[in-house]
Amino acid sequence: MAYLSLFVTAFVAATILPAYSEILLGGLVLEGYSVFWLWFWATAGNTLGSVVNGMIGRQVDRFKHKRWFPFSQRQLHRARQRFNRYGQWSLLFGWLPIGGDALTLIGGIMRVPWLHFVTLVAIGKGARYAVVLWLVIQANGGPG
Template identity: 75%
Template sequence: MAYLTLFFTAFAAATLLPAYSELLLGTLASQGLPLFWLWFWATLGNTLGSVVNGVIGRQVDRFKHKRWFPVSELQLHKARNRFNRYGQWSLLLGWLPIVGDPLTLVGGIMRVPWLNFVILVGIGKGLRYAFVIWVVLEATGFASSAPSP
């Protein structure tokens, strides 16, 4: 059940919904659950949540002329220009707070090929969760109490 909760929390955290998967991951890691599986499910959920952002981004051109659409044509143009400056490699930064979720949305708008999108976003998210686990292990002293070879 812990893994499923972590998966869905990480999934929600990658969308524009407010969720904090790092806190849950840190709590579960400090409870001694297998670290690989915690990392795996958090990374998978967060990456798939970013895929949802990419799918939404691919639909933007269908709705950008609607009166209710929340982003102006000028804002879209600026976002496309910024993304073009750094290219699809910027998706490695999809894990960043505040700018990461919109970045994956723009990746969808720019129609980055799905395989590239998933690999780049997955690498960034996986590295972030590995770092969170490492910080928890260091803070709890678990890493230093492990027997050395």
């Protein structure tokens, strides 16, 4: 049940909803859960949440002319230009607390092929969770 809770929390954290999976991850490490499985499920959930962002991004063009649409044509154009400047490699930074969710949304808008999207996002998010796990373990006296 702990791994499922971590997966769900990491999934939600990758969406626009407020959630912080690192807190739960650190607590589960301290409770003695498998570091590998914690890393795996946190990375999987967070990556899947970013895939949802990408799917939403792929739908943007359907709604951009609606009155309620939150972005102007100018904002969309600038976001596309920035993404084109740095390319799909910027998805490696989808883990950033500020702007990371936007990167995955823009990756969807730009229709980055799913294999590239998922691979790059998973590498970035997996690296971030590995660092978080390492920091928690080091702060508590090293491996147990």
